[in-house]
Amino acid sequence: MNNTDYDSYLKQLDDMDIFLTQEEENDLAEIARLSESVHSQDNLGKEIFDTIEKAAIDSIAQIVNLSDIGDWRPDQGAVVTTPLNFENEVFACEADKKRFEMWEDRTDGRWDVNEYRKRAPFNNAYNQAKQVHLNSTKRNDGSYQDAYTSKTLYCTSDERNWHIDENEQQKHDTTTTINVDHIYSVAGLSRDPKLALYSSDTQEGFEKDLSKVANNKNNFANTSEHINKSMRDKDTLEYAKEHPDKEMDLQKVREETHKANQAKTVETVKMAVKNQSVPFVKGMAKSAVAATGKKLVGETLTISVQEFFVEFRGKKVSDDGSLLDRIKRVFSNIWRRVKEELSHIWKTIAEFATNNAASEIANLVVNFFFSTAKNIFKLIRCMMGSILRAFKIIADSKRPMKERIFEALKVISSGLAFAAGAALNEVLDKAITTNLPFLAPISSEISAVISGLVSSILSALVLMAFDKHKDKMKFRAEQDAYNNLLVKSAARELTRTAISDQKTAITMFQTVKFIEEGIAYMAVKRDQILDNFVQIEDTNLEIKELALEVDTSQAETCLLLKQLKKL
Amino acid sequence: MNCIKLSFEEREATLLESKLFGYPYIPVGVAFPTTESGKELVFLAQFNLAELPALDYLPKQGMLQFFIFDDEDYGEDESYFATNTARIIYWPTIDNNAQVDKPLRNYNSDYLIGNKCVTIKGLLCQDNEKNPISTSKIGGYADFIQNDFRIGDLNRFRLLFQLSSSRYLNWGDGGNGYFFTDKDSIFTSNLFHWDCF
Numbered sequence: 001m002n003n004t005d006y007d008s009y010l011k012q013l014d015d016m017d018i019f020l021t022q023e024e025e026n027d028l029a030e031i032a033r034l035s036e037s038v039h040s041q042d043n044l045g046k047e048i049f050d051t052i053e054k055a056a057i058d059s060i061a062q063i064v065n066l067s068d069i070g071d072w073r074p075d076q077g078a079v080v081t082t083p084l085n086f087e088n089e090v091f092a093c094e095a096d097k098k099r100f101e102m103w104e105d106r107t108d109g110r111w112d113v114n115e116y117r118k119r120a121p122f123n124n125a126y127n128q129a130k131q132v133h134l135n136s137t138k139r140n141d142g143s144y145q146d147a148y149t150s151k152t153l154y155c156t157s158d159e160r161n162w163h164i165d166e167n168e169q170q171k172h173d174t175t176t177t178i179n180v181d182h183i184y185s186v187a188g189l190s191r192d193p194k195l196a197l198y199s200s201d202t203q204e205g206f207e208k209d210l211s212k213v214a215n216n217k218n219n220f221a222n223t224s225e226h227i228n229k230s231m232r233d234k235d236t237l238e239y240a241k242e243h244p245d246k247e248m249d250l251q252k253v254r255e256e257t258h259k260a261n262q263a264k265t266v267e268t269v270k271m272a273v274k275n276q277s278v279p280f281v282k283g284m285a286k287s288a289v290a291a292t293g294k295k296l297v298g299e300t301l302t303i304s305v306q307e308f309f310v311e312f313r314g315k316k317v318s319d320d321g322s323l324l325d326r327i328k329r330v331f332s333n334i335w336r337r338v339k340e341e342l343s344h345i346w347k348t349i350a351e352f353a354t355n356n357a358a359s360e361i362a363n364l365v366v367n368f369f370f371s372t373a374k375n376i377f378k379l380i381r382c383m384m385g386s387i388l389r390a391f392k393i394i395a396d397s398k399r400p401m402k403e404r405i406f407e408a409l410k411v412i413s414s415g416l417a418f419a420a421g422a423a424l425n426e427v428l429d430k431a432i433t434t435n436l437p438f439l440a441p442i443s444s445e446i447s448a449v450i451s452g453l454v455s456s457i458l459s460a461l462v463l464m465a466f467d468k469h470k471d472k473m474k475f476r477a478e479q480d481a482y483n484n485l486l487v488k489s490a491a492r493e494l495t496r497t498a499i500s501d502q503k504t505a506i507t508m509f510q511t512v513k514f515i516e517e518g519i520a521y522m523a524v525k526r527d528q529i530l531d532n533f534v535q536i537e538d539t540n541l542e543i544k545e546l547a548l549e550v551d552t553s554q555a556e557t558c559l560l561l562k563q564l565k566k567l
Numbered sequence: 568m569n570c571i572k573l574s575f576e577e578r579e580a581t582l583l584e585s586k587l588f589g590y591p592y593i594p595v596g597v598a599f600p601t602t603e604s605g606k607e608l609v610f611l612a613q614f615n616l617a618e619l620p621a622l623d624y625l626p627k628q629g630m631l632q633f634f635i636f637d638d639e640d641y642g643e644d645e646s647y648f649a650t651n652t653a654r655i656i657y658w659p660t661i662d663n664n665a666q667v668d669k670p671l672r673n674y675n676s677d678y679l680i681g682n683k684c685v686t687i688k689g690l691l692c693q694d695n696e697k698n699p700i701s702t703s704k705i706g707g708y709a710d711f712i713q714n715d716f717r718i719g720d721l722n723r724f725r726l727l728f729q730l731s732s733s734r735y736l737n738w739g740d741g742g743n744g745y746f747f748t749d750k751d752s753i754f755t756s757n758l759f760h761w762d763c764f
Contacts, residue, residue, distance in 0.1 A: 112734045123701050123710075126764075156714040171645035172716065179713050179762070185740040186764045214764075225713070229763060230639055233740040 086197045095201040102206060103196035122211045129215040130180050137222055144178050147221035147256050148240065148248040153178040156225075179228035181221045183260035186214045187233035195264075198271045209271050218263035221256045570707025571619055571689035572700060575733065580686045582665060583630070585614045587735055589684025592630050594662045600634050603651050608634035608642070611744075612687070612730065614705065615661070620691040622706050624725070624753070630658040633728060633746055635759070641744065643759055647716060653759035655727065655746055685735055701743075703731050709745050713762040717747075724758050725750050732763075739763030 091097045137144055143160075144153040154161040154176055162172050182189075189195055189210055199209035213219065221236075227246055231239045237257050240248035580586045591610040593599060600608045610632070617628040625631075634654040636642025642652035649655055694700050694707030701710040709715070709726045717724060724747035732741045742763025749756040 109734045120698075126712075156716045157718045162718075165646075169646050169648075170720075172647070174645065182740065182764045187737065187740050225762070228713075229739050229742075229761075231740075232763075233737070 087193050096197065098201045099196055099199070102201070102203065103191075103193060106196075107191050119207065122207060122215075125211045125215045129217055129220065133180060133217055133220045133222075134178075144222045146223050146227075147181075148223050148227065148236075148253050149246070150249065150252070151224070151247075152176065153222060153224060174226040174229070175224050177225040178222055179225045181223045181228045181231070181236070182214055183219050183221050183236050183256055184214070184264060185231075185233035185235075186210075188235065189214050189264075194268060195271075198268050200271075209267075212271075213264050213267045216260075216263045216267060219260045221260075568694050568696070568707055569622055570692055570694040570700065571622065571705040572692040573703040573705065574688050574690070575685045575703075575735070576688070577685050580684050582667060583615055583661060583663070585612075585618050585687040585689075587612045587685040587687065587730075590667045591632055592658070592661065592665055594658060594665055600654055600656065602636065606636075608652070608654060609637050611635050611736075612728070614687065614689075614728075619689040619705065624750075625706065626657075626659065628659075628661075630661050631728075631754075632656040632658070633730075635744070641738070641761055643761060647721065647758040647760050649746065649757040649759040653746075655748065655754060655757040655759075657754040701731065703733075704729050709747075710743065711745075711762060712742055712764055716760055717758075721758065723750050724748060724756075727757070 086096065086100060086103075089100060091100060134144075139145070142154070142158065145151070146153050156172065156177050161177050162170055165171050184192075195210065195213060196206075199206045227248070230243075230246070237250075237253050240246070240250055240253045575587065580589055582590055582592050588610065591613055602608065611634060613630055613632040615630055616626055621627050632655070634642075634656065636652035638652070642649075644650070644652060689705065692700065692704070692707075694704070696708045699708035699710040705728055707726060707729070709729055726745060727748045728746040730736070730738075730744040732738050732743065736744075738744050738761045740763045742761055744761040745759070747758040747760075748754055
């Protein structure tokens, strides 16, 4: 792309017509009425507009540096089908809508989730994977280990699994019989919104995708027939927590679930690459195309917002011509600045992204952005609804000012994200179809992916921006709360100290009392011991006297014996 | 081996039709089946054999009924024998004067209320032992999701009725319910088992 091309594109901007539909005219009329209402309120005015403008532009300014991760919860539509959007019936394309309808049929029971289990592909995949799993987990003695309880398990046919009861009837033990459990249950997976979103948009394709996730070897775990049946299609970890009587080791269950989750994620990403984004998603996500789109849309939106705020900040409608004239003036100013300020950015990007497919498409995006310049008006019109809603919120005198600012901000930012995605999607689609005919069959997917990326970024942006502002708004309250806590904490410490003093005094008193009592007790004991000593001495004397008597008696006895012998 | 592959249609049915759930055929003067301790069983299905294609190992007429129990195991016994909390009942002759004499509750389903139930039609099919039909069927070979539980003496039992999970009844996580009967003494000695993913 050379400078002549740019000049040519830029010239087209000067030739653009501005037209508004009746609906847009009506919206503008209402904005004008609301604007008058806003200015009639004393406590509103420049401050509010300044705050909103700054926050909105700050948000948009972050586009270029944002990652492409984010879920957006729009009030009124979006162009990227994130899982949350999917559940809220917000779709990027017809294929996603079809996926949603299929998912709804499964969750509402209109389509029997068990149907796929009756088909050979699912059954064959399951049986093969199950057999491989059993072979790989079988121990030398033919037993298995329960992945959740570590208990030993046996095959149904294993004699160790059977016993004879008191009525001499043969019974098997379900607590030792092996079952191969799907950690993520098949029924649960069929209701999983992420899987539904990223899998095929055909019934047959979904069944294959489901089988890949459900029958992945990492989604299998050996457990007892008793636990497997009792668990039904419930979440394994939740079941383990709710049923301590089953003696499932929560750590082991977590490990198994984590392993299954990893496998599920890998399979889901594979599906997303295959079904949602075509092979382009890999390279394109980080390519100059996305960067170009982001930068273009971001900068254009920044200019648009600035111009709108410059035009309407603190001015009454009657100050400077009719509302329509003012809107037209905003548009003209936007284009003037787009020409002057963004041409430099575009040239830089075009020079930067060269010699690969990405750069070619980047050029196409840039080119088409110029040549179909009217799209920018579509983008602005997309914002019109948001601006109207923001005005309504600002005009609502019943709500606190901060709340009004915050809500208006949210609405405008959401509108920006929506508008950016909508515009880019169409631009890319047309660009690819026109300029890369060999990609025409998948142009809608490519454009959906790229605009999806941009919208994801914008979505993340909206969330980040609001989190940021929420934090700011909460700060004062949090500071107050913190100070209160400090005061309370100090009071608590004082009280604790007083209590400690009391406790110490009590302890000392008890100790003294104990010692006093102990001393008295010891004195009594000492007297008793002394008395005992006296008694012992008396006894000793008695014993000695008795011993002397015994000795005397013995001497007399000996003498008598001698006399008897002589006789 | 021949079997009868079953298909279902949700609509009101008469007392004598083949069906899942709803009101079972109970001859006049006969009590509703209960466990040994007197608790009522749950009516699962009945087949008016005259309505179905003929199988050489089944009677050509009469009413064949299957009952389970409302507990965690659907009435499965550790011995697998269906004598108490799961039951197969065969009525060789059908009493056309039989009436519904008591309201019945539904089992594990929001779809089946009062007389509304699922009627059954059968189609004669060839079943393959190595790759058995995995859907609901009468006869043929059981398509076990886990393992064949029949060892030793239990090998004399052949599949009588396999009911796969559907929106009407989900055996655990998409499982199957299996009723077996003694090859040599049909309906007199029966087994019940269910398994799931």
